[in-house]
Amino acid sequence: MVTINSYEDYKTHEGKELGVSDWHAISQQQINIFADATLDHQWIHVDKEKAEREGPFKSTIAHGYLTLSLIPYLWKQIADVRNVKMEINYGIENLRFGQPVLVDDEVQLKAKVKSIINLRGTVKAIIQATLAIRGKAKPAYVGDVVFLYHFND
Template identity: 80%
Template sequence: MLTINNYEDYKSYEGKLLGLSEWHKIDQKQINSFADATLDHQWIHVDKEKAESEGPFKSTIAHGYLTLSLIPYLWKQIAEVRNVKMEINYGIENLKFGQAVLVNSEVQLQAKVKSVTNLRGVIKVIIEATLLIKDNAKPAYVGDVIFLYHFM
C-alpha cells in the first residue's frame, strides 16, 4: 500500500499506475442488501430463478451502482492518504460500464493518477478507476474518480 502525505507526494505519482486492491467477492447477500438499501429490487439482481431462466446472463448480476460504491473501500487498500483534514468524493467523469458483474464474481480496483491540481490549497486529484473482473478480459467499468483533499 502506498502512503501519500501531502500534495508533493501525490504530484509525484501523476501519470502513474498506483496499484491494485485485493480481490473482493460480490455475493448474493451483498447484492440483496444493496437492493434493500437503494430500493432497487429489479429481478435481474435479486431473483435467482428468473435470472437463470430468462436473463441474458443466466445469473443474477450486481447493480452497476453497487460496483461503483466499492470504490472507497477498494481505494483504501491501494493508498493511505494521511494528514488530511477532509476528503470529498467530488464526482465521476467519463464512466463507462463495460461488463456485467455476475453474482459470486471477484472484482479488483486498478487505480492510476491522471492529474493532481492545487486549487489554492484544495488538492483536486483525478484517479482513473478500472474495476477488473477476475477471469474476464473486459472490466466492469472505467471512469475518472475525482477527490478533493484538504491537507493539514
C-alpha cells in the same frame, strides 16, 4: 499500499499506475442488501431462479451502482492518504460500464493517477478507476474518480 502525506507526495505519482486492491467477491447477500438500501429490486439482481431461467447472463448480476459504491473501500487498499483535514468524494467523470458483474464474481480496483492540481490549498486528484473482473478481459467499468483533499499545514 502507497502512503501519501501531502500534495507534493501525490504529485510524484501523476501519470502513473498507483496500484491494485485485493479481490472482492460479490455475493448474492451483498446484492440483496444493496437492493434493499436503494429500493432497486429488479429481478435481474435479486431473483436467482428467474435470472437463471430468463436472464441474458443465466445468473443474477450486481447493480452497476453497487460496483461503483465499492470504490472507497477498494481505494483504501491502494492508497493511504494521510495528514488530511478532509477528503471529499467530488465526482466521477467519463464513466462507462463495460460488462456486468455476475453474482460470485471477484472484482479488483486498479488506480492510475491522471492528474493532481493544487487549487489554492484544495488538492484535486483525478484517479482513473478500472474495475477488473477476475478471469475476464473486459473490465466492469472505467471512469475518472475525482477526490478533493484538504491537507493539514
